[in-house]
Amino acid sequence: MQRQHTRIARAFHWSVLALYVLGVVKQLDDVSQLEDEGLLVTETAFATVFLAVVVARYGYMRRFPTFHAARTPIDPRRARLARSFHQLLYLCFALLPASGLWIGALYAAGSQEGWWMDAAVGLHELCADTSYWLIALHVIAAVASRRKEEGVWTSMVPVWREPPPQET
Numbered sequence: 001m002q003r004q005h006t007r008i009a010r011a012f013h014w015s016v017l018a019l020y021v022l023g024v025v026k027q028l029d030d031v032s033q034l035e036d037e038g039l040l041v042t043e044t045a046f047a048t049v050f051l052a053v054v055v056a057r058y059g060y061m062r063r064f065p066t067f068h069a070a071r072t073p074i075d076p077r078r079a080r081l082a083r084s085f086h087q088l089l090y091l092c093f094a095l096l097p098a099s100g101l102w103i104g105a106l107y108a109a110g111s112q113e114g115w116w117m118d119a120a121v122g123l124h125e126l127c128a129d130t131s132y133w134l135i136a137l138h139v140i141a142a143v144a145s146r147r148k149e150e151g152v153w154t155s156m157v158p159v160w161r162e163p164p165p166q167e168t
């Protein structure tokens, strides 16, 4: 039996990805679309759920050391770097819905244009663009670890599992 993250950790990891894909697929093109009150309410509800799941996941995952389910020893410097990187992912995934909520609140308060709205939209777009890069790097690192058969991939990802370790 290969070591795995807990069922809850895996559920959090993959449900955040599913919510993120949903958020990106249904992204808005322009602030003026929020004129539709139904859309404003749905976006706000979605972003609130997204933020709550990300915060709950962070609270839950804090108890586990990075790569805790690896089956080979991992250089502690690499583990520290990965931990900081994961924290950056959390920050980005929290600021994305938070800036969306900020846009929605400004719009609802009647500030459809101006400096504050530009700042909120700028932050939202920055988080969206950063998230693509961070996820690409994250997946590259995960695949690199998979090639080294460290057990980290299999501890989190349900497909393309590593072969079981050789008995010595």
Ligand code: HEM
Pocket (backbone or CB within 6 Å): 009, 013, 016, 017, 020, 061, 065, 066, 067, 068, 069, 086, 087, 089, 090, 093, 135, 138, 139, 142, 152, 153, 154, 155, 156, 157
């Ligand atoms: C297809 C996409 C993905 C793959 C293949 C993948 C793979 C992995 C693997 C193998 C681990 C285990 C690392 C460890 O044991 O510490 C992990 C953990 C992690 N992943 Fe991903 N991941 C993907 C998408 C994402 C996305 C979209 C996020 C965005 C938040 C994310 C955030 C994290 C974080 C923060 C951790 C550290 C453990 C935790 O706090 O949940 N991953 N991922």
Ligand code: HEM
Pocket (backbone or CB within 6 Å): 020, 023, 024, 027, 028, 029, 030, 031, 032, 034, 040, 043, 044, 046, 047, 050, 096, 097, 099, 100, 101, 103, 104, 105, 121, 124, 125, 126, 128, 129
């Ligand atoms: C987790 C929730 C959300 C995700 C994942 C998400 C994702 C995105 C993405 C990927 C973009 C495209 C950014 C770009 O062009 O670089 C975008 C744009 C936008 N989002 Fe969100 N969003 C979320 C929540 C919200 C909320 C709650 C609102 C407002 C109520 C909102 C309003 C907007 C607007 C107005 C734009 C267009 C900005 C512009 O004028 O270019 N978003 N969103």
